[in-house]
Amino acid sequence: MPRARLPGSRLPPERGSLRRMDDVDAWLLDSDPAIRWQVERDLVGAPAEVWQATRGRVATEGLGAALLAHQDPDGQWAGGAYFPGDFAFDGPEASEPGQPYTATTWSLNSLREWGVDAAALGDTAARLAANSRWEYDDLPYWAGEVDCCINAFTLANGAWLGADVDGIAQWLLDHQLDDGGWNCDWVDGATVSSFHSTLNVIDGLLHHEVLTGERHPLASLLRAARHRGAEYLLDRRLLFRKSDGSSVGPWATAFAYPFRWRYSSLRALDHLRAAALLDGTTPDGRAAEAIEVVRAARGADGRWVQGERPPGRQWFELDVPAGEPSRWLTLVGTRVLRWWDGDGAR
Numbered sequence: 001m002p003r004a005r006l007p008g009s010r011l012p013p014e015r016g017s018l019r020r021m022d023d024v025d026a027w028l029l030d031s032d033p034a035i036r037w038q039v040e041r042d043l044v045g046a047p048a049e050v051w052q053a054t055r056g057r058v059a060t061e062g063l064g065a066a067l068l069a070h071q072d073p074d075g076q077w078a079g080g081a082y083f084p085g086d087f088a089f090d091g092p093e094a095s096e097p098g099q100p101y102t103a104t105t106w107s108l109n110s111l112r113e114w115g116v117d118a119a120a121l122g123d124t125a126a127r128l129a130a131n132s133r134w135e136y137d138d139l140p141y142w143a144g145e146v147d148c149c150i151n152a153f154t155l156a157n158g159a160w161l162g163a164d165v166d167g168i169a170q171w172l173l174d175h176q177l178d179d180g181g182w183n184c185d186w187v188d189g190a191t192v193s194s195f196h197s198t199l200n201v202i203d204g205l206l207h208h209e210v211l212t213g214e215r216h217p218l219a220s221l222l223r224a225a226r227h228r229g230a231e232y233l234l235d236r237r238l239l240f241r242k243s244d245g246s247s248v249g250p251w252a253t254a255f256a257y258p259f260r261w262r263y264s265s266l267r268a269l270d271h272l273r274a275a276a277l278l279d280g281t282t283p284d285g286r287a288a289e290a291i292e293v294v295r296a297a298r299g300a301d302g303r304w305v306q307g308e309r310p311p312g313r314q315w316f317e318l319d320v321p322a323g324e325p326s327r328w329l330t331l332v333g334t335r336v337l338r339w340w341d342g343d344g345a346r
Contacts, residue, residue: 034114059120075127098311152204256307257328306327
């Protein structure tokens with residue numbers, strides 16, 4: 001039986017299975033299985049059987065096991081689809097700081113991104129179909145709602161858990177804007193895309209494509225939409241407005257984990273890295289300035305420091321306080337730079 005461990009507790013690196021590593025790699029390996037398997041796969045060249053075995057532990061140890069333990073009998077987390085069941089939208093109790101991150105969608109996002117095998121969630125897809133409704137218009141969970149980001153998260157989570165989310169796939173195609181991106185405020189009349197919304201959608205499309213592949217009837221259309229969305233961001237060099245070349249916002253260069261729904265150039269670059277590996281393409285030179293932002297944020301010790309996160313209820317701490325070296329940010333920053341630098345001069 002695997003040893004149960006609390007979130008954040010660590011085991012020493014196994015010996016004899018990894019290539020020569022630097023101090024940062026060794027520090028990253030001394031981590032929760034949710035991080036460690038990605039370090040083994042993406043940074044130190046461990047054989048597939050090694051990182052897959054580590055990934056298999058995520059559901060039974062550390063962060064993954066702790067989050068799975070909070071699931072409700074009806075398949076949800078915190079009694080709600082996007083917001084906890086006890087969340088007050090108005091009235092005297094509507095003073096909770098920030099967006100809560102304990103409900104079903106956020107919990108599924110984390111478990112999927114940490115690499116939990118869908119089998120560990122059993123019949124969760126069926127339980128959510130029967131019991132979970134969106135806070136918007138009481139719509140059924142796997143049918144999605146009107147928010148691009150929520151629908152992109154649900155598309156990826158549904159593909160992972162085996163739910164029928166083809167309706168959401170078509171919805172995302174239908175709601176791509178003329179400039180190539182998406183905007184969650186389309187319902188209020190927005191016609192210009194958002195960096196946040198566009199990244200969330202193309203990331204959801206990428207996860208869906210990895211999980212469903214060429215067998216999906218909309219595969220070619222969804223891939224083309226994903227590429228158009230990436231072009232929207234690359235045309236703006238991941239950092240700037242296209243209209244006047246000014247910074248799109250301070251959030252583009254602010255790095256903090258968990259990423260949640262917020263855009264950052266680091267998160268965008270990690271998406272482009274994963275997409276390039278799937279598509280068999282090389283890094284796009286339009287991302288060069290964003291790469292230098294990420295490089296400049298790396299400390300002299302090769303680590304990235306946690307930034308300030310927006311407030312919001314969560315089940316437990318997933319990383320470190322602001323100002324401390326972050327394993328999550330260092331994992332992502334390191335693999336982004338190694339991917340970029342491995343392609344040679346541009």
